[in-house]
Amino acid sequence: MRSLYLNGAWTPSASGTAIDVVNPATEEVFDAVPSGDASDVDRAVAAARGAFPSWSALPYTERCAHLARALELLQQRAEGIAEAVATDIGAPLKFAQKVQTGFPLLMFQTFLQLVDAHGERLFTGEKVGDGESLVVREPYGVVGAITPWNYPLHQIVLKAVPALAAGNTFVLKPTEVAPLAAYALTEALHDAGLPAGVFNLVSGTGPVVGEALAAHPDVDMVSFTGSGRAGKRVSEVAAATVKKVALELGGKSPNVILPDADLAAAVNNGVADVMRNTGQSCDALSRMIVPREHYDEAVRTAAEAAGKYTPGDPFEEGVRMGPVVSAAQRDRVRDYIESGLKEGARLAAGGAEPPEGRERGYFVRPTVFAGVDNSMRIAREEIFGPVVVLIPYDTEEEAVRIANDTDYGLSGAVWSADRDRALAVARRLRTGQVKVNGSRVEPRLPFGGYRQSGVGREWGLHGIEEFCEVKGIQL
Secondary structure, X not given: OOOEEEOOEEEOOOOOOEEEEEXXXXXXXXXXXXXXXXXXXXXXXXXXXXXXXXXXHOOHHHHHHHHHHHHHHHHHOHXXXXXXXXXXXXXXXXXXXXXXXXXXXXXXXXXXXXXHHHHHHHHHOEEOOOOOOEEEEEEOOEEEEEOOOOOHHHHHHHHHXXXXXXXXXXXXXXXXXXXXXXXXXXXXXXXXXXXXXOEEEOOOOHHHXXXXXXXXXXXXXXXXXXXXXXXXXXXXXXXXXXXXXXXXXXXXXXXXXXXXXXXXXXXXXXXXXXXXXHHOOOOOOOEEEEEHHHHHHHHHHHHHHHOOOXXXXXXXXXXXXXXXXXXXXXXXXXXXXXXXXXOOOEEEEOOOOOOOOOOOOOOOOOEEEEOXXXXXXXXXXXXXXXXXXXXXXXXXXXXXXXXXXOOOXXXXXXXXXXXXXXHHHHHHOOOOOOEEXXXXXXXXXXXXXXXXXXXXXXXXXXHHHOOEEEEEEXX
């Protein structure tokens, strides 16, 4: 069994109990992590609190030098990390290399570049008004982070790197379902010589370790990524000590295809977006909103595209989609598919039954629903699996209304041959990020949600400022 990382050393949990780590492609246990308890959280927070004065007093350039050394080690170890993630969550190896490992390392590097470019303004201060008055940004103190299993390295990097660069110290509760990336990052930080207590890791469950961390009076900020239900609980628990809370939650993101768009490109791109990571992406474009005059063609194209994502072993050559992460997640997705059929939607591809030849492992068929109304459960709730629904519309106004008729607001997309028209529609979508015509990902943009998709922003300069208190000094 692995250990906790407390005050610069690998340390057994006080609980003495373990949580099995299961390979979702084989259903076999291949590792175990400690099932931490509240006393472990107390030790981690005490270590972080003790390290805060000296760490926050370092010039930001020195803090970033520590982080840059860790990044170099992660880059050197990237292949092994990708293999661990592929085993841990079932992501196809090429996807694990490029997206699950390569992209978070790009984000890590981007944060360091942004601090290098803007650190003087952020942390030394910027003058305002007619005199010498200053606006300065300072660390909150101890940051507690609770991270999910779907992008296990990425979600930690988005919290730990900007928080540490800003001068905070850190306690991480990684997902117990897929914890290996968290251990890889912790090992790199340790080997890079990060001072003891600056970064701490306590594995365990959300109801035990997560709640203890969110409630802890010596934690000054908690950053959570996960389900809406769990995010609401984090907010409730944290409210007792009036600490800063940042939440990145779920989504039911619209993909608006305008009548003049390249239909084949838009539909194929939209299906690919949902099927990546086996649909386990909070920003997946899971509602495809299509002009009625092109609807039947879009359904056929989507069904053909979904057929290219035959579920398979993550390490098999050519596999584009692996299993979902757990038996519970598999059963959840299949239940949604059956719910869609009961509501009257029509299967264009896939279904709830196990994929042929994949009775072992947590595999789900890539599924496309036609005949969907936006009031249906499959159109309103986050499925978090490889399921896309196609909703028809008659006018642009109706398309925007359908897109915004949701409890969420995390991501979205617009397709049009007229870039200005696409941009005009993008501005009307009530969502934190919008992709226009399949644009490439820009790591310096902010990422976060409206409404029940969350509070606060990650990525880019906004993601650094999220971990900073703002002070006005009048001179």
